[in-house]
Amino acid sequence: MSVPQEKADRELLRRYHEEGDLRARERLIEQYLPLVRSLARRYSYRGEMHEDLVQVGCIGLIKAIDRFDIDRGVELTTYATPNIIGEIKRHFRDKGWSVRVPRGLQELNVRLSHLLEELTVQLERSPTIAELAKAADVEEEEVLEALESGQAYATLSLSAPASGGEDSSDLDPLESLGELEHEYEVSENRAVLAPGLKALDERERRILHLRFFEGLTQSQIAQQVGISQMHVSRLIRRSLEKLREEIATEQSSGRRAL
């Protein structure tokens, strides 16, 4: 970005933040609309969604303008880009537009989740795809497809805001029974300072800790936490996705606000 442009931006930001000049805010929004459009294009897998994504991206832009700290010394583009992308990705995650899962596969996924629990207990190890297929009386390919759709499905069924917020709708009643709660608090107090982890809720942090620091397997975590293995799998994937987004946002906004 050119220096005069950057200077003009800072003046508009100053007028908005210090004097409450809403016209300055509007001008900034208009000025950065092409950026939103070009970022939205990257995520428009289907033509008709482009305009919707631009709308969503604008929310990210507005948030960036509203939260921008003039004293920080970063350019608005640098700060706004991850915010816009973050908002678009959150939209996909919440609405699940990118992943329309046929009902049959969703049902098979639910069945497989139960069979996975049963077979793990019965075999005293994780079952193979063939064993799952046999138990579900379907082809191996169908098992794979259902597992894959399950990962995609997770992004819509387990959708939650990127930070804070309780996703109580998907909670298994057993999940509140956390015997490791106290033990975990200790490590969590340290973990809260680590990059990106603030984007996760307590349960997500706990599951990541058990998996990547304690080295527990998915089935062991499932037992400890009282949810299904597949649910653990989805939570791990979703948490890692949130972490990546958060770290990207932190890095490009030149922060150290943690």
Place this chain on the structure above:
Amino acid sequence: MASDAITLRIPHDKPFHGVARLVVGGLAARLDLTYEHLEDLQLALATVLENDAYLTGSDVTVKLAVNPDSVGMVIGPLQDEQVRADLQDDAGEGISLRRLLSTLVDDVGVDPGDGGAWLRLEKRVPMKRPEPKGTP
């Protein structure tokens, strides 16, 4: 036995990452791997593919190799500096690429190659080669 290999070149877009995961799934089914081993391989792959900071271009190649007692994955080309830095970084209580991959697979390496760094992952798995499909 010589290693069997699959090479897959896909656009660097999320829907295609799912295709790569399915191919890993197909291979795992073929080798009779357990659900947990498959999950580890797929998550390792997703961790690399879905991190925009590692991108170098519009395509990415995933090479899968079936070795006598392991499954190998080579992913590239990736941003050399970023990948190497993330593999060095312990990140303390944070979850670095190094911590993720060392939990999910047994060996991690980076090789220079066409267009950037090529990440080499290897997971040792109990290998039970099933009879070819369709044989009586």
